[in-house]
Amino acid sequence: MAPIYKLWMMSKFTGAWWQLSDQERNSLHARVLDALKKVGGKQILECTSAWSTEEWTHFGVEEFPDIEAVQKHTQLLHELNWPRYVESVSMLGTKWPPS
Numbered sequence: 001m002a003p004i005y006k007l008w009m010m011s012k013f014t015g016a017w018w019q020l021s022d023q024e025r026n027s028l029h030a031r032v033l034d035a036l037k038k039v040g041g042k043q044i045l046e047c048t049s050a051w052s053t054e055e056w057t058h059f060g061v062e063e064f065p066d067i068e069a070v071q072k073h074t075q076l077l078h079e080l081n082w083p084r085y086v087e088s089v090s091m092l093g094t095k096w097p098p099s
Contacts, residue, residue: 002094002098003063003095004065004066004069005063005095006090006092007059007061007090007091008062008088009059009090010058010087011057011089012057012087013085014085020085028085032082035080039073041070043060043061044061045061047060
């Protein structure tokens with residue numbers, strides 16, 4: 001099966017994020033990255049884009065072995081209450097043209 005790629009674009013951190021201490025923010029971010037590793041995913045790219053657009057402050061690409069890993073990762077993010085801390089959109093896709 002072909003890997004699944006996830007493009008995510010974050011518009012902002014929410015007020016709940018800014019109420020966390022630096023230590024709490026660092027810990028939460030580490031747990032988000034651990035959730036990705038736990039499902040066999042890997043971070044391909046993470047960028048800051050606030051300098052070039054007002055709409056999207058960060059974006060990235062992640063690779064997952066299959067759709068089940070994407071679904072499990074989403075579940076883990078919700079268990080961490082990640083949507084409480086960021087406003088974002090994402091898109092899934094496969095490599096094109098297929099190899």
